[in-house]
Amino acid sequence: MAHLRTQIFDAVKTRLVAIQRFSDADKVVRGRKGAIKQEALPALTLTWSDSAEIASVRPSSGPNGEDGYDRSLPLSIVVHLRDNDPELEFDEICVEVEAAMGVAIELDGLVIEALLETSRHYVNPQTGTSLCAGTLNYRIAYKTLAADPQQSAL
Structure with a gap:
């Protein structure tokens, strides 16, 4: 079995x-x-490498009183x-992604909540030209047992 974080990424990927x-x-x-090959665009990449996952101890969070962690995963x-109007294309994709994520805020019970924090369309600051990329950044709140990060905590 995989870390609960991987299970969360798999659930997000399934939605997308x-x-x-x-x-x-x-x-x-x-x-x-x-x-990514040009003909494969548009595309989505899931990552959490832009920020660190934060965890704090959660006493008595297992069925036998085990300690656990409250976790906060930054998922980008x-x-x-690909489009000739990348800003409009970004907004159209945001509508689809936000709708898919919004109907599954608990990701089938794996998380407490998956909430959109920020979105951004990237442009060259000197020219205003689109870099043909953007991000939707979610904050995923979930709990694991300290001794078994594959298991969700109470």
């Missing part, structure tokens, strides 16, 4: 792959090893754009 434009293979990936959905 259900969006029609992202249903093809490699359209939604957790982390990428290389560039990187949007790779």
Whole structure:
């Protein structure tokens, strides 16, 4: 079994792959090893590498009084754009992603909540030209047992 964090990423990926434009293979990936081919755009990359996951001790959070952790996972959905109007394309994709995530705030009971914190369309600050990328940043609150990060805590 995987860390609960991986189970959470898998649940998010399942939601995003259900969006029609992202249903093809490699359209939604957790982390990428290389560039995305132009014909595969638009695409989404799931990551948490922009920020650290924060955890605090949660006493007596297991069925036998075990300690656990309250965790706060920063999950970024990187949007790779293709359209001639990237800002509009970003907003259209945001509508689809936010709707998919909004109907599953608890991600099938894996988390306490998955809330959108920020979104951003990236542009070159000197020219105002789109960098054809953006992010939707979610804060995922969840609990694990201290001795078993695969298990959700009470």
